[in-house]
Structure formats: C-alpha cells, structure tokens
Amino acid sequence: MGKIRTPYLLLLPGFGFLFVFFILPILNLAQTSTQTPVGGGDTGQYEQTFRFQNYIDAFVENKEQFGRSFVYALIATFLALAISYPLAYAIAFKSGKYKNFFLVLVVAPFFTSFLLRTVAWKQILGEEGFVVPTLRSVGIISDSTTLTSTAFAVVMGMTYNFLPFMTLPLFASIDRIDPRTLEASGDLYANGFTTFRKVTLPLSMPGVVAGTLLTFIPAAGDYVNAAILGSPNTKMIGNVIESRYFKIVDYPTAAALSFTLMAAILILVTVYIRKAGTEELV
Amino acid sequence: MSFDASSARGDLILTRITKEYGDFKAVDDLSLTIPKGSFFALLGPSGCGKTTTLRMIAGLEEPTVGSIHLGPTDITTTKPYQRPINTVFQNYALFPHLTIFENIAFGLRRRGIKDVDAEVNKVLNLVELPHLAGRKPTQLSGGQQQRIALARAIVNRPALLLLDEPLGALDLKLRRQMQIELKWIQKEVGLTFVHVTHDQEEAMTMADTIAVMNEGKIEQMGSPADLYDDPETAFVANFLGQSNLIKGTISGNDGDSLIADVFGQKISLPKNRSHAVDNSIYVGIRPEKFRISLLNTPVNGNVLTGGRIEDVSYIGVSTQYQVEMPWGQELMVFEQNDDGVAPFNKGDAVNISWAPVFTFALRGDEDVTAGSEVNPEVLDEE
Numbered sequence: 114m115g116k117i118r119t120p121y122l123l124l125l126p127g128f129g130f131l132f133v134f135f136i137l138p139i140l141n142l143a144q145t146s147t148q149t150p151v152g153g154g155d156t157g158q159y160e161q162t163f164r165f166q167n168y169i170d171a172f173v174e175n176k177e178q179f180g181r182s183f184v185y186a187l188i189a190t191f192l193a194l195a196i197s198y199p200l201a202y203a204i205a206f207k208s209g210k211y212k213n214f215f216l217v218l219v220v221a222p223f224f225t226s227f228l229l230r231t232v233a234w235k236q237i238l239g240e241e242g243f244v245v246p247t248l249r250s251v252g253i254i255s256d257s258t259t260l261t262s263t264a265f266a267v268v269m270g271m272t273y274n275f276l277p278f279m280t281l282p283l284f285a286s287i288d289r290i291d292p293r294t295l296e297a298s299g300d301l302y303a304n305g306f307t308t309f310r311k312v313t314l315p316l317s318m319p320g321v322v323a324g325t326l327l328t329f330i331p332a333a334g335d336y337v338n339a340a341i342l343g344s345p346n347t348k349m350i351g352n353v354i355e356s357r358y359f360k361i362v363d364y365p366t367a368a369a370l371s372f373t374l375m376a377a378i379l380i381l382v383t384v385y386i387r388k389a390g391t392e393e394l395v
Numbered sequence: 396m397s398f399d400a401s402s403a404r405g406d407l408i409l410t411r412i413t414k415e416y417g418d419f420k421a422v423d424d425l426s427l428t429i430p431k432g433s434f435f436a437l438l439g440p441s442g443c444g445k446t447t448t449l450r451m452i453a454g455l456e457e458p459t460v461g462s463i464h465l466g467p468t469d470i471t472t473t474k475p476y477q478r479p480i481n482t483v484f485q486n487y488a489l490f491p492h493l494t495i496f497e498n499i500a501f502g503l504r505r506r507g508i509k510d511v512d513a514e515v516n517k518v519l520n521l522v523e524l525p526h527l528a529g530r531k532p533t534q535l536s537g538g539q540q541q542r543i544a545l546a547r548a549i550v551n552r553p554a555l556l557l558l559d560e561p562l563g564a565l566d567l568k569l570r571r572q573m574q575i576e577l578k579w580i581q582k583e584v585g586l587t588f589v590h591v592t593h594d595q596e597e598a599m600t601m602a603d604t605i606a607v608m609n610e611g612k613i614e615q616m617g618s619p620a621d622l623y624d625d626p627e628t629a630f631v632a633n634f635l636g637q638s639n640l641i642k643g644t645i646s647g648n649d650g651d652s653l654i655a656d657v658f659g660q661k662i663s664l665p666k667n668r669s670h671a672v673d674n675s676i677y678v679g680i681r682p683e684k685f686r687i688s689l690l691n692t693p694v695n696g697n698v699l700t701g702g703r704i705e706d707v708s709y710i711g712v713s714t715q716y717q718v719e720m721p722w723g724q725e726l727m728v729f730e731q732n733d734d735g736v737a738p739f740n741k742g743d744a745v746n747i748s749w750a751p752v753f754t755f756a757l758r759g760d761e762d763v764t765a766g767s768e769v770n771p772e773v774l775d776e777e
Binding site: 293296299301307313315316 | 454476482485505
C-alpha cells in the first residue's frame with residue numbers, strides 16, 4: 114500500500130501549488146471574461162451575465178494588435194533560430210574544453226533583470242548610442258531616421274531577450290548527435306552541406322521544435338519590449354491586455370483577450386507540432 | 396576536383412606515413428601495400444596507431460607526412476566523400492532518424508544511382524535481413540545493426556572496405572558467427588577488406604594477411620601461419636598467442652640448422668627461423684609444441700631435462716602445465732588430451748621435448764615481456 118501511495122504523496126505539493134496559483138486564477142479569469150458592468154455602479158464593478166459576445170467584441174476591436182503580435186513573434190523566432198543554430202552547433206562540436214564556459218555565457222544575461230536589459234537596448238539604439246551615428250555615417254540610414262520607437266527595435270529586443278530559450282534546447286539536441294554519424298555521412302559520399310541537410314538538421318529537429326516554441330509562445334504574449342522599445346503604432350496584444358487591466362480597468366475584455374490569445378497559441382502550436390512530426394524523431 | 400578519385404581502383408599503397416598529434420607520433424614512418432581483393436588485418440593493442448591509420452585511409456585524418464595511393468591515384472588529401480572507400484564504424488554509426496532501407500540507400504542516393512530499390516534489396520538479402528527494411532536502427536539488436544552497417548557500406552561496391560573493430564560490441568558467440576560470415580561475404584563480393592582489431596584470434600580467423608602494429612610501426616606482416624610459426628620479434632611472439640622464450644647462445648652450425656646452447660643443454664633449430672644478429676639469442680617454442688615425458692622415457696628431437704611440474708590445469712581439450720626448469724624459469728606446456736594417458740602430477744620430474752622444426756630464435760637483446768603485458772581485451776579508445 115505504502116509503495117503505491119508514495120508517488121501521489123510526492124506529487125501533492127506540486128498539485129497543490131498549481132491548483133492555488135494556476136487552476137483557481139484560470140477559473141476566475143474565465144468567469145470574469147463573460148461579465149458586464151453593473152448598471153450605475155462604480156468603475157471596475159462587474160456582474161456575471163454570461164455575455165459571450167465579449168469575446169467577439171474584444172477580438173474585432175483588437176485584431177490589428179493580434180496580427181502584429183504573431184508577426185513580430187514569428188520574425189523574432191526566425192531571427193533567434195538563425196543566430197542560435199550556428200552558435201549551438203559551434204558550442205556542441207567545436208568548443209572543446211570551453212563548452213561549459215560558453216554555456217555559462219549564453220545563460221549570463223539572466224543574471225540581470227529582463228527589464229533592465231530591455232531598457233539597455235533603448236540606450237543602444239538611441240540617438241546617444243553608437244549604433245545610430247555609425248549607421249548614419251556609412252549612409253545605411255538617413256539622418257532623420259531613428260531606431261527607437263520602431264517595429265525594428267521591438268523585434269530586436271524580443272530576439273535578444275528570448276535568444277537563450279532558443280540556444281539551450283538547440284544545444285542539448287545537437288550535443289546528443291553522435292559525431293560518428295556525421296563521419297559516416299561523409300564516408301557515404303555526402304559533402305558538408307548534404308550532411309547538414311540529411312543528417313545534422315533532421316537529428317536536431319527536437320531542439321528546433323522546442324526552441325521555436327519556447328521563443329514563440331512568450332514572444333507572442335510579450336508586452337515589455339513593445340512598451341519600452343516601441344510606439345503606439347507597434348502595440349502588441351500583451352500591451353492591450355495590460356492597459357485594459359491596469360489603466361482602463363476593463364476586466365472582462367482583458368480576460369476575454371487573454372483566453373483568445375491562449376487559444377490561438379494552442380492551435381498554432383498543435384498544428385506546428387503535427388507538421389514538424391516530433392513523434393517521428395527519436 | 397581536378398580529377399575523379401571516386402573511380403580509382405587498385406592496390407592501396409601507404410608510403411612513409413607519419414601522423415603527429417603535438418609531440419606524440421601516433422603513426423611513425425609507416426609503409427604498407429594492401430593488394431586488391433585481399434582481406435587485410437591491422438592488429439595491435441590500444442594506442443598502437445591502427446585506428447589512426449584506418450582514419451587516414453578513410454580520409455577522416457590527414458597524414459602529417461607521407462602519401463596514400465589507390466592504384467595510380469593519389470588520394471592523400473582527397474575528401475572522404477570523394478574516395479571510393481567505405482567504413483563500417485566501431486559502434487556502427489547508423490543514422491537513427493532513417494529506416495534501415497534509407498540507411499543502406501544513403502550512399503546510393505548521394506551518388507545518384509538509378510535502381511536504389513534493387514541494390515538495397517540485394518544487399519539486404521546478402522545479410523539475410525530483408526524483413527527489417529522498414530525498421531529504425533534502435534529497434535534492432537547489436538548483431539543486426541552490425542550487419543546493416545556492413546550492408547550500408549558494401550552496397551556501394553567500394554574499392555576498399557574499412558572495418559574499425561566491427562565486432563567489438565558483440566558477445567563472444569555472436570562474434571565467432573560474424574567472423575565466419577564476414578569472411579564469406581568478403582569472398583562473395585570480392586572487395587578489398589581492411590580490418591582493424593585488437594583481437595588476435597579475430598584477425599587470424601579472417602585475414603589473409605596480418606600486419607601487427609606496435610607504437611606506430613608495423614612490427615611484422617604476413618599470413619596468420621607465418622606470424623604464428625615464425626615471429627620475428629618478442630612482441631609478435633607474445634601478442635599473437637603465447638610463447639616460451641629461453642635465453643641461449645648459438646654454438647654451432649649443422650647444414651640447414653643452428654646448434655644452440657641453452658643453460659648447458661644442446662638443441663637445434665632451423666637456420667631460416669633465426670632472427671638473431673649475433674650469437675646471443677632467445678629460443679622460442681609455442682606451448683603446444685612441447686611434449687612432456689617422465690625422466691626415463693626415450694624421446695626424439697630437442698630435449699631439455701631436469702624439469703619439475705609446478706602446476707597442472709585440466710581444461711578439457713588440453714591440459715596446461717607449468718614446468719620449472721633447473722635455471723629457474725617456468726615453461727608453459729599445453730598437452731592435447733587425446734592419448735588416453737592420465738595427466739602428469741604436480742611434482743613429477745620430467746623431460747621436455749619437441750621437434751626442432753618448431754623452434755624459432757629472436758635477438759638476444761629483446762625485451763621478452765614485450766607484447767605480453769598488454770591486455771588485448773581492453774576496448775580500443777585511441
């Protein structure tokens with residue numbers, strides 16, 4: 114008897130925590146999402162009327178921000194993948210005894226607050242930073258062009274902030290590849306590029322899938338980068354939810370938007386995993 | 396590519412190859428010719444340079460000095476994928492994401508061969524595993540993976556097939572079975588096989604020619620029988636089977652034979668089996684060539700008297716004795732249990748005799764322990 118009960122006892126703290134801090138808030142959020150303002154009541158007073166029209170209103174009103182969220186998140190994910198893959202490959206296969214040192218460097222940004230690092234990007238891309246004057250002097254951007262408060266800055270910030278989430282799963286996946294399978298590929302008449310296409314990339318697909326998900330999901334819901342590095346024209350859905358909650362005190366719309374975002378991400382992720390066919394991979 | 400190396404054919408010729416890693420010479424001024432169509436074994440203990448040699452032939456390493464030719468074509472710096480050479484890797488290195496069929500088809504597809512299906516099925520039948528075509532490598536046993544790795548290489552009909560300790564991961568019984576199969580397949584497909592191993596029995600079972608390597612050099616090369624019956628160095632005498640090496644001095648000449656003095660007793664040995672440079676020699680006799688007899692029994696051939704049996708181990712097919720000689724050395728004697736005579740007992744006073752033709756002689760300045768303290772069962776980690 115004791116042996117059967119032990120695993121459940123071990124799960125209890127985790128379940129308890131998730132119940133109080135995840136299940137209950139979700140249920141609370143769900144019931145908030147269909148509320149309507151109390152007639153003649155104060156700002157922020159709502160009553161349950163099961164108005165599902167809230168969802169449609171919220172979506173129609175903010176579909177531009179929804180679209181922008183997914184486009185920005187997608188671009189940031191692609192950029193992060195393009196930067197991380199060679200990086201993870203080099204750390205896994207070429208860094209020798211410095212492997213752990215480089216991994217620490219990848220994680221090092223986490224030693225500083227997410228907010229501070231994003232604010233730092235504002236400095237880097239600002240008029241006083243070195244990037245803008247340099248680009249202006251070589252004529253890549255005109256003297257009137259600025260980089261802050263642009264979509265470019267928001268996407269760059271997101272790419273930077275989520276880079277470790279892409280690099281680490283990619284590294285884990287590439288590091289597991291037996292280098293002898295790459296030698297075998299060369300032995301069997303595949304040149305470097307073909308070996309990458311036919312052996313390295315397929316074998317690292319679990320890392321690609323995990324990394325892109327870990328980057329795309331938080332990026333789609335992010336509001337910090339758009340708030341600090343963007344302008345009103347680069348608002349993402351996260352910014353809308355934030356302002357509905359804390360500034361306009363429109364809880365039902367904020368809750369409905371949160372659920373819509375969750376559902377959209379869930380559907381996209383499911384389709385993606387089906388397409389990528391992770392169950393086919395070892 | 397300035398020329399097409401992929402169609403090169405002929406003998407493999409290594410000319411004065413040296414491979415250095417920093418100060419360490421893994422391969423030291425090695426020259427070697429492997430005739431087309433032969434089953435060639437590179438045999439040696441861990442770290443002797445045999446795997447490095449194989450990797451240079453495959454193109455996975457480049458020699459520091461020296462050249463590699465395949466027939467008339469210089470392939471020293473040719474990329475692995477441009478060489479008509481395929482390898483069966485130590486732990487098979489099958490592609491885990493591909494089916495068995497696609498693993499075998501990999502090389503054919505890269506070379507743009509038309510009839511992939513027929514070629515793959517033919518070689519799957521050769522290794523007797525056609526029913527596994529749709530499986531993934533992880534679903535196969537070690538022995539099956541081994542055969543697929545072989546099939547993946549030979550389907551390309553390379554000028555040269557390299558086998559890097561291919562049987563090292565298999566259990567003893569399966570290994571014996573695969574040795575016979577590999578030999579059969581080599582005859583069947585008629586390719587040149589170069590087999591790297593630390594297992595002397597494996598090399599002797601399969602190879603036409605064995606090169607025994609030690610410290611980056613070839614110690615001796617020849618057929619299994621040549622190496623066993625007429626080793627030229629103490630390393631070969633000890634690494635290939637076991638040997639009794641007894642200190643002696645050449646004291647005379649008798650036609651095709653030499654007369655040697657061994658602690659005051661005269662023996663004779665064939666001149667062509669003496670590798671000594673002066674009168675100081677080690678007389679070598681394999682343990683199974685000795686015969687033991689009680690003191691008063693008349694015997695022919697070479698005789699050493701004054702032995703005393705120190706230890707008797709009965710192991711079924713034979714009985715192994717340790718016989719202490721008057722000069723303090725213990726000799727190993729393996730007697731076949733085929734005469735219905737009860738084994739000798741510990742403490743018996745005996746003579747040891749053997750036919751002179753089975754005697755070989757090594758240089759007197761050799762290290763008699765060379766090759767005997769290496770443990771050939773330790774898996775190669777070069």
